[in-house]
Amino acid sequence: MSSPATNQRLLTYVDALREGIAQEMRSDPRVFLFGLDVDDHKAIQGSTRGLVQEFGPERVFGTPLSEDAMTGVAIGAAMAGMRPIHVHIRMDFLMLAMNQLINIAAKSSYMYDGQVKVPMVIRSMIGKSWGQGAQHSQGLHAMFMHVPGLKVVAPSNAYDAKGALIAAIRDDNPVIFVEHRLLYYTDAFVPEESFAVPLGKARVCTNGDDITVVGISNMLVECLRAHEILSDIGIAAEVIDPISLVPLDIDTIVASVKRTGRLLVVDNAWTNCGASAEIVARVIECAQNGKPIQVRRMGYAPTTCPTTPVLEQAFYPDPGKIAQAVHAMVRPDANGWSPDPERAKLAYQVKFRGPF
Amino acid sequence: MALASGPALGIADFERIYRSLRLIRRAEEEVARIYPSDKIKSPVHLSIGQEAVSVGICDALRRDDVVAPTYRGHAAYLAKGGPLRELFAELYGKATGVAGGKGGSMHLIDMSHNVLGASAVVGTTIPLAVGYALALKRNKSDRVVVAFFGDGATEEGVFAESLNFASLHKLPVLFVCENNYYAIHTPITRRWATNRLCERVATYGIPVHRVENGDVLMLRELAAGAVARMRRGEGPSFIECLTYRWREHVGPNEDYDQGYRARDDFNRWLKDDQVERIGRMMSDESRAQIDSEIELDIADAIEFAESSPFPEIDKLYTNVFAGN
Ligand SMILES: Cc1ncc(C[n+]2csc(CCOP(=O)(O)OP(=O)(O)O)c2C)c(N)n1
Numbered sequence: 001m002s003s004p005a006t007n008q009r010l011l012t013y014v015d016a017l018r019e020g021i022a023q024e025m026r027s028d029p030r031v032f033l034f035g036l037d038v039d040d041h042k043a044i045q046g047s048t049r050g051l052v053q054e055f056g057p058e059r060v061f062g063t064p065l066s067e068d069a070m071t072g073v074a075i076g077a078a079m080a081g082m083r084p085i086h087v088h089i090r091m092d093f094l095m096l097a098m099n100q101l102i103n104i105a106a107k108s109s110y111m112y113d114g115q116v117k118v119p120m121v122i123r124s125m126i127g128k129s130w131g132q133g134a135q136h137s138q139g140l141h142a143m144f145m146h147v148p149g150l151k152v153v154a155p156s157n158a159y160d161a162k163g164a165l166i167a168a169i170r171d172d173n174p175v176i177f178v179e180h181r182l183l184y185y186t187d188a189f190v191p192e193e194s195f196a197v198p199l200g201k202a203r204v205c206t207n208g209d210d211i212t213v214v215g216i217s218n219m220l221v222e223c224l225r226a227h228e229i230l231s232d233i234g235i236a237a238e239v240i241d242p243i244s245l246v247p248l249d250i251d252t253i254v255a256s257v258k259r260t261g262r263l264l265v266v267d268n269a270w271t272n273c274g275a276s277a278e279i280v281a282r283v284i285e286c287a288q289n290g291k292p293i294q295v296r297r298m299g300y301a302p303t304t305c306p307t308t309p310v311l312e313q314a315f316y317p318d319p320g321k322i323a324q325a326v327h328a329m330v331r332p333d334a335n336g337w338s339p340d341p342e343r344a345k346l347a348y349q350v351k352f353r354g355p356f
Numbered sequence: 357m358a359l360a361s362g363p364a365l366g367i368a369d370f371e372r373i374y375r376s377l378r379l380i381r382r383a384e385e386e387v388a389r390i391y392p393s394d395k396i397k398s399p400v401h402l403s404i405g406q407e408a409v410s411v412g413i414c415d416a417l418r419r420d421d422v423v424a425p426t427y428r429g430h431a432a433y434l435a436k437g438g439p440l441r442e443l444f445a446e447l448y449g450k451a452t453g454v455a456g457g458k459g460g461s462m463h464l465i466d467m468s469h470n471v472l473g474a475s476a477v478v479g480t481t482i483p484l485a486v487g488y489a490l491a492l493k494r495n496k497s498d499r500v501v502v503a504f505f506g507d508g509a510t511e512e513g514v515f516a517e518s519l520n521f522a523s524l525h526k527l528p529v530l531f532v533c534e535n536n537y538y539a540i541h542t543p544i545t546r547r548w549a550t551n552r553l554c555e556r557v558a559t560y561g562i563p564v565h566r567v568e569n570g571d572v573l574m575l576r577e578l579a580a581g582a583v584a585r586m587r588r589g590e591g592p593s594f595i596e597c598l599t600y601r602w603r604e605h606v607g608p609n610e611d612y613d614q615g616y617r618a619r620d621d622f623n624r625w626l627k628d629d630q631v632e633r634i635g636r637m638m639s640d641e642s643r644a645q646i647d648s649e650i651e652l653d654i655a656d657a658i659e660f661a662e663s664s665p666f667p668e669i670d671k672l673y674t675n676v677f678a679g680n
């Protein structure tokens with residue numbers, strides 16, 4: 001993923017999303033994309049730019065504010081053999097579609113014993129910063145992970161954004177596709193041609209023997225920065241990106257933890273009943289007969305996201321807090337270490353300016 | 357639809373209405389002016405151009421009546437009497453804000469002036485207004501509730517469900533649709549099969565009214581009639597208020613260069629600008645007097661916001677559950 005090949009170029013996350021959609025729409029006439037504001041000039045921060053021009057308003061269209069019904073419409077169209085992509089500019093708005101997603105989309109294949117399938121992608125974006133606050137910032141992927149029949153994917157970089165989105169479109173199941181607003185302008189080397197990142201295969205991003213660190217969505221980026229800070233002081237963290245949360249490649253994580261003996265999971269969500277709880281529990285279930293494992297989770301503070309910047313900063317994990325947590329696990333006797341705050345900053349976060 | 361013709365308005369009424377209109381206009385212009393400094397790190401949805409809806413409706417209410425605003429809610433908050441200092445402090449994320457800096461622009465609340473909290477999820481507060489009205493009715497109160505919402509909110513299922521229930525139970529709730537033609541950048545022509553919103557609502561047995569030119573005095577009169585009906589226990593009413601958002605959907609700027617709507621539309625609405633219209637109904641002296649008082653109040657509120665502290669970190673966890 002990091003080595004540039006001839007057909008690869010640096011591409012932003014947002015452009016990678018758009019390219020993946022366009023390529024699938026070119027090759028598969030069953031794919032269509034709809035949702036609030038997908039066809040206006042802002043084009044969901046650019047992730048749908050040019051699609052209506054290329055594919056026309058029958059395959060790319062905005063909707064009324066009717067998330068519940070539109071989700072049902074997507075499901076019905078999917079049952080009829082199409083492959084809808086339904087776009088939500090915030091993950092919080094999926095809460096208006098819960099009945100259709102949980103009671104119909106997730107269950108139809110099973111309760112109708114395979115007579116219908118629901119191949120659709122629900123794109124949704126997690127917001128952060130600039131006062132997004134209580135209702136525009138939530139990472140709610142764990143709610144969907146809870147229910148059999150839904151796949152849940154949360155890419156952390158442009159390469160996976162494209163490849164996993166293509167895999168999601170080709171998948172015969174409903175896929176909740178979790179994007180992050182602040183990742184949109186981060187870039188990575190991405191192949192020009194169409195390719196699929198298999199759902200259910202984690203990536204080991206850095207090798208290390210001291211601790212296994214799993215980062216979800218944009219927290220992966222923060223974990224990678226924490227890894228850099230920690231290597232300065234001789235701590236080697238093995239950072240793993242699960243990419244897909246359902247199905248979850250627990251084997252890759254377990255193999256790593258068996259070697260390091262330590263696991264920190266950092267989620268862009270609350271820890272309570274969250275993806276981090278699930279990953280820790282499954283690692284312990286799989287590895288309980290070996291040597292003892294030290295575990296820790298980090299995520300949103302157990303409170304509602306405040307808008308004021310001072311409290312918001314305390315609400316989120318960040319590279320400094322992650323590095324500190326790792327340090328405390330790896331070197332419990334050396335107390336009082338804290339990283340250089342300047343080095344812990346992430347340019348793509350510092351640069352972000354609202355209003356939206 | 358027969359109107360309840362209230363007593364003719366006098367100069368004191370015009371002055372009160374003008375003061376409210378002008379305060380909202382100027383306060384939001386100041387928000388827009390300050391915004392590029394990044395002191396207000398909150399997504400602001402300005403009501404500049406739409407003030408007449410909040411002012412006309414709220415002027416027909418008592419202090420103990422209730423309003424449920426939206427994320428585009430500075431106007432309703434101020435028109436209902438919400439304090440200016442605490443508004444600016446909230447936008448600045450300060451501890452002295454209406455929600456201690458935790459809610460920001462999209463979640464204004466002031467229960468002491470009966471401003472119910474606003475939601476950033478479109479349509480969400482419509483049934484809350486209905487529920488509040490249910491409670492008032494059960495308590496044999498003659499207080500009433502106003503639900504403000506946009507044209508886009510009427511597309512959510514919860515709107516229809518709320519209308520039906522409110523009418524079924526004859527609840528004291530006034531539904532006020534601020535139809536500014538757009539949901540973000542998408543016009544109603546691309547979202548509605550027909551624009552006969554009032555007809556749709558009327559089928560629930562709810563009296564409907566439509567004000568096409570933003571006339572603040574007409575809005576006030578219609579609201580007064582609806583309020584009188586509600587106080588008599590005769591149930592909900594609906595007012596569709598055509599209006600126009602002068603600035604971008606979210607943020608401080610104009611956006612006529614973006615190509616989705618024409619400056620000519622704005623120019624047409626500018627002719628009917630209610631701040632100017634009511635301003636002209638007053639003597640130059642009293643208008644100048646009100647204007648200068650408003651400038652002082654706004655300057656004071658900004659100074660208050662700037663000099664207030666940010667919340668202490670331990671506030672991160674207060675009120676997750678009630679009473680802590
Ligand atoms: C349930 C929901 N869906 C989508 C959004 C994104 N969104 C925010 S404002 C808005 C437009 C609402 O339009 P309208 O109700 O007409 O109010 P206006 O902004 O014009 O005042 C949309 C789609 C949201 N906040 N909530």
Ligand SMILES: [Mg+2]
Nearest residue numbers: 506507538539
């Ligand atoms: Mg609107």
